[in-house]
Amino acid sequence: MDSKDYKNVFVFAEQREGKIQPVAFELLGKARDLADASGEKVVAMLLGCGISGQAHRLVEMGADEVIVADCPELENYLTEEYTQVVYKMIVDNRPNIVLYGATTIGRDLAPRLAARLKTGLTADCTKLEIAEKEDGSKEFRMTRPAFGGNLMATIICPNNRPQMSTVRPGVMRKLTPEPGRKGEIRTFVPEFDRAKIKVKLLETERKGCGCKDISEAKVLVSGGRGVHDKAGFDKLQCLADVLGGQVSSSRAMVDSGIMPQACQVGQTGKTVRPDLYVACGISGAIQHLAGMEESGYIVAINKDKFAPIFSVADLGIVGDLHKIVPLLAERLKKEMAE
Amino acid sequence: MKIIVCIKQVPDTTEIKIDPVKGTLIREGVPSIMNPDDKGGLELALRMKEQYGAEVTVITMGPPQADLILREAFAMGADRAILLTDRKFAGADTLATSYALAGAIRTMEYDLIIAGRQAIDGDTAQVGPEMAEHLGLPQVSYVTDARKEGDKLIVRKESEESVQTLEVEGPCVLTVLASAFPARYMSVAGIMEAYGREVELWSADRIDVDEGRLGLKGSPTKVFQSFPKALKAPGEQFEGSAEEAVELIVRKLKEKHII
Numbered sequence: 001m002d003s004k005d006y007k008n009v010f011v012f013a014e015q016r017e018g019k020i021q022p023v024a025f026e027l028l029g030k031a032r033d034l035a036d037a038s039g040e041k042v043v044a045m046l047l048g049c050g051i052s053g054q055a056h057r058l059v060e061m062g063a064d065e066v067i068v069a070d071c072p073e074l075e076n077y078l079t080e081e082y083t084q085v086v087y088k089m090i091v092d093n094r095p096n097i098v099l100y101g102a103t104t105i106g107r108d109l110a111p112r113l114a115a116r117l118k119t120g121l122t123a124d125c126t127k128l129e130i131a132e133k134e135d136g137s138k139e140f141r142m143t144r145p146a147f148g149g150n151l152m153a154t155i156i157c158p159n160n161r162p163q164m165s166t167v168r169p170g171v172m173r174k175l176t177p178e179p180g181r182k183g184e185i186r187t188f189v190p191e192f193d194r195a196k197i198k199v200k201l202l203e204t205e206r207k208g209c210g211c212k213d214i215s216e217a218k219v220l221v222s223g224g225r226g227v228h229d230k231a232g233f234d235k236l237q238c239l240a241d242v243l244g245g246q247v248s249s250s251r252a253m254v255d256s257g258i259m260p261q262a263c264q265v266g267q268t269g270k271t272v273r274p275d276l277y278v279a280c281g282i283s284g285a286i287q288h289l290a291g292m293e294e295s296g297y298i299v300a301i302n303k304d305k306f307a308p309i310f311s312v313a314d315l316g317i318v319g320d321l322h323k324i325v326p327l328l329a330e331r332l333k334k335e336m337a338e
Numbered sequence: 339m340k341i342i343v344c345i346k347q348v349p350d351t352t353e354i355k356i357d358p359v360k361g362t363l364i365r366e367g368v369p370s371i372m373n374p375d376d377k378g379g380l381e382l383a384l385r386m387k388e389q390y391g392a393e394v395t396v397i398t399m400g401p402p403q404a405d406l407i408l409r410e411a412f413a414m415g416a417d418r419a420i421l422l423t424d425r426k427f428a429g430a431d432t433l434a435t436s437y438a439l440a441g442a443i444r445t446m447e448y449d450l451i452i453a454g455r456q457a458i459d460g461d462t463a464q465v466g467p468e469m470a471e472h473l474g475l476p477q478v479s480y481v482t483d484a485r486k487e488g489d490k491l492i493v494r495k496e497s498e499e500s501v502q503t504l505e506v507e508g509p510c511v512l513t514v515l516a517s518a519f520p521a522r523y524m525s526v527a528g529i530m531e532a533y534g535r536e537v538e539l540w541s542a543d544r545i546d547v548d549e550g551r552l553g554l555k556g557s558p559t560k561v562f563q564s565f566p567k568a569l570k571a572p573g574e575q576f577e578g579s580a581e582e583a584v585e586l587i588v589r590k591l592k593e594k595h596i597i
Contacts, residue, residue, distance in 0.1 A: 016499075079467075079477055104497040108479045111464035114433060115471035120558030121432065123462035141562060147459055148351030151363060153564040160558035198476040198510065202492075203503040219596075243597070255517075262498065267461065276596050285352070297594050298573075299587060305577065314573035315590050323580040331584050335597065 003096075006161035009035045010095040012086060013044045013058055013066075014105055016077075020046070020054055022216065023101035025174040027167060028062035030128055031099055032175060037130035038138055040096065041065060045089050047082060049075035052187070059183030062175050067093075069188045076204070077105045080197050083112045085190045090117060095162045097140055099128075102166035110166050120157035122165045149267055149290035170215035170271040171294075207262070212246060214263055219245025219276045222265055222292070225252045226281020226302065226321055233259065235322065236280055239329040242336065248272065250282045266291035280321040284309025301325070339392035341383045342443055344453040344469070345376040345411065347404040351458045372407040375454025378516035382484060383452050384415045385519075390486055393417050395446070399427055399438055405537055412532035413524035424541040429554030432464035437556060439465070440472035441547035442540060448509060450491070455480060455513045466513035477511040478504055482518035 009031040013024035024044070031042045044063040046055055048070060055066040069085050086109065090098065098113075100106035102124045114121035127143035142165045143154045157163040214220060221240040223233055233247060240247050249259035251266055265272050267287035277295035282288060284300070284307055292298070293312045300313035301321045310316040317324065349368045357364050372380075383394045396411040398404050399422040408419035420442065427438055443451060451473075456463035463479070470477035482501070483494040491506040496515065524532075542549060550556060576586055591597045 104480050104495075107463045108467060108477070111432070111462075111467035112471050112477065114464070115436065115468040118433070118558075121462075121464060122559060123460075123464060145461075145567070146564070147349070147354055147363060148461070149567070150351065150354045151564055152567050154562040155559050156562045157559050196474075198507040199478065200505045200507075201502060202505055205501045205503075207499055207501065276591070287352075297591075297596060299590075301583075305575065310575055311572050313575075315587065316573065316575040317583045317587065318575065318577040319580060319583050324583050327580055327584045328587055331588055332597065335588060 001159070001161060003159070003161050006094045006096045008041045008043050008093070008095050008097075010090070010093070010098040010162070011042065011044045011063070012098065012100045012106065012109070013046045014101050014103060015046065015048045015051055015054075016105075018048060018050060020057060021101065021103070021169075022174070022213075023103060023106075023167070023169040024058070025061045026169065026172040027099045027101060028058065029174045030167065030172040031097075032062040034097060034128060034130055034140070035064075038096075043067065043093070043095065045069075045086060047074045047085055052185075055185045056183075057177075059185070060177040060179055060181050063183055065184045065186065067186050067188050069190050071190060073190070073192060076201055077109075078197075078199060078201060079108055079112055080199065081192060082109055083116065084192055084196070085188070087113055087116050088190070089188060090162060098162045098164045100164070100166045102168040106166050110164060114164055117162070119160040119162060119164060120155075122155045122157070125165045125167050126152075126171055128165060128167070145267070145290055149286045168271045170273055207260075214246055214248045214265070215270050215272050217246040217248075217272070217274050219243045219278075220248045220265070220272060220274045220292075220295075221245055221278045221280065222248040222250065222282060223253060223259075223280050224250035224282030224288075227253065228281075230258055232281075232322065235325045235329075239278070239325050239332070242329050242332045243276065245274070245276070250288050251285075279309050279313070280325060282309050283307045284312070339386070339390055339449045340447050341386060341392050341394050342446065342448045342451045343376070343380045343383045343394060343396045343411075343416070344439055344451070344465075345380060345396050345398050345407055346373045346454070346457050347371070347398065347400050347407045348373045348457050348459040370403070370406065372410055373454050373457045374516040375456055375514060377454070377521045378519035379452040379454050379512075379514045380411055380414060380416065381519040381521040382481075382512075382514055383450075384522065386450075386484070386486075387415070395420065397422065397439065397442060399423070399430075399435060408537045409532040409535075410524060412535050413528035414522055415525075415528065419535070419537045420540055421537050422540050422545070426542040426549060426552050429557065430552065431557035431559045432460075432462055432468055433558055434552055434554075434556035436465045436468035437472055437551050438542075438545070438547060440469045441545040443469070443473060444546045445544075450509060451475070451511045453511065453513050455515055463513070466511055470511035473511070475510050476506055476508075477513070478506060479513040481512045481514040484512060
């Protein structure tokens with residue numbers, strides 16, 4: 001294999017129920033950086049049913065080209081069908097880099113493809129860059145947390161192509177849409193090897209949590225063990241309402257069944273980067289910090305002045321959240337009214 | 339029914355600390371445990387054994403000390419245990435690891451292969467699906483339930499916003515979530531017995547692989563460098579009355595133009 005034959009940065013543009021997922025746009029933002037650093041193109045791969053009409057949105061968000069596969073077999077994500085189509089797109093086009101969202105879809109698809117392509121894959125990257133080596137050549141470096149977030153590791157894939165990584169939603173920044181931006185949209189007509197398809201989707205039930213995606217929120221008021229119970233979270237909700245934000249949670253409160261899993265911040269939950277993160281009664285295990293430490297401004301309220309959450313807080317308040325949070329909500333309500 | 343469960347010995351990452359001076363991991367005194375999602379996988383296999391009758395084989399790749407989690411699996415109810423151990427496996431990334439496991443499994447009989455979704459030391463969730471691909475088997479990841487229906491398997495899979503029910507034909511690989519299968523304790527009789535049982539030691543020669551694709555040599559990804567996470571400098575800390583605290587928060591939020 002000659003790595004010079006492999007060019008361009010490809011993005012798997014994930015859709016669910018016909019809606020392109022925010023992580024696809026975030027990946028395009030990063031792909032744009034990487035492609036510009038090495039003079040390559042950004043190409044999005046869009047698979048679905050009745051999805052073609054949305055391809056231009058990927059162009060507006062940074063893609064130079066979109067390859068669209070639009071057919072009934074691709075309506076819902078299924079491992080083998082999607083693997084066959086993306087595999088063919090990769091083999092035909094020889095990308096240098098391929099990025100996937102680290103979602104339940106991307107983390108199922110990307111390793112399957114890595115094994116089929118016999119190439120490397122780095123999971124849950126938080127930083128991707130094109131670095132210049134001493135000999136002047138360029139190298140793709142992928143940095144990710146390891147050991148539960150205790151250590152960071154930078155990974156390279158020197159001899160195999162494409163170089164592939166998954167990135168968690170909420171980590172990369174999307175570009176501002178550029179309406180009317182020019183790009184090429186190509187249609188790909190898939191052919192399936194049906195003998196290999198052994199899994200059938202019988203039913204999909206939506207989880208009835210009804211909450212909005214916390215990784216999209218500008219303000220998060222987040223609660224941990226110190227919030228105690230549902231009544232405690234009601235206080236947090238009042239504060240979130242005043243600030244126009246949402247409530248999220250640490251793992252402890254999800255495990256104890258008080259908050260839904262969709263609201264969990266951290267290594268096994270979601271990565272969030274709101275402008276304001278108010279951590280209430282959260283001690284700050286490293287797995288939690290990994291999911292929120294990039295927030296714009298962090299306020300922590302905790303009774304224990306040695307709680308690790310204070311190590312990442314811009315403003316740490318040692319005190320009782322059950323007194324402070326309601327008072328703060330009242331005070332802000334007045335402030336906003338003025 | 340023959341079920342193979344892939345398990346891994348991992349350091350308990352909730353116990354890991356960073357040496358603040360050297361910036362390296364302090365591994366001393368950190369307990370080694372059976373990876374939680376893998377233990378969930380073993381629990382699913384043992385439930386199926388009770389329900390349908392099955393032979394449950396556990397397999398791990400690792401150093402000789404990984405023997406310990408295989409004994410634990412015996413004490414929980416596993417029937418057979420295999421330890422893949424060879425210097426040729428050392429330094430493997432997920433692709434080379436999954437290739438070695440697939441090479442071992444290819445020499446065995448099975449109806450179902452179960453693995454944990456991901457290991458807590460790497461959190462990649464890659465080995466299960468990569469192994470399924472090497473074996474040419476279908477996979478279902480993020481599994482929270484599985485039952486037999488005739489010669490098919492009905493599997494529930496969890497995603498961010500939904501739960502899917504899938505029907506799988508023939509042998510397959512399932513990767514499961516620990517939270518869905520709270521694991522049983524080892525039985526006292528099982529613990530006593532576990533130390534007398536045979537753990538089969540398999541080297542690279544014993545399995546069906548091309549040796550060039552094992553270990554460090556067979557790993558496309560390399561660690562360029564590792565470093566402790568740079569924690570940002572802590573901000574201001576305040577201790578006082580609730581009223582004062584509220585005033586301070588409001589003032590700061592205004593300064594930062596958040597409100």
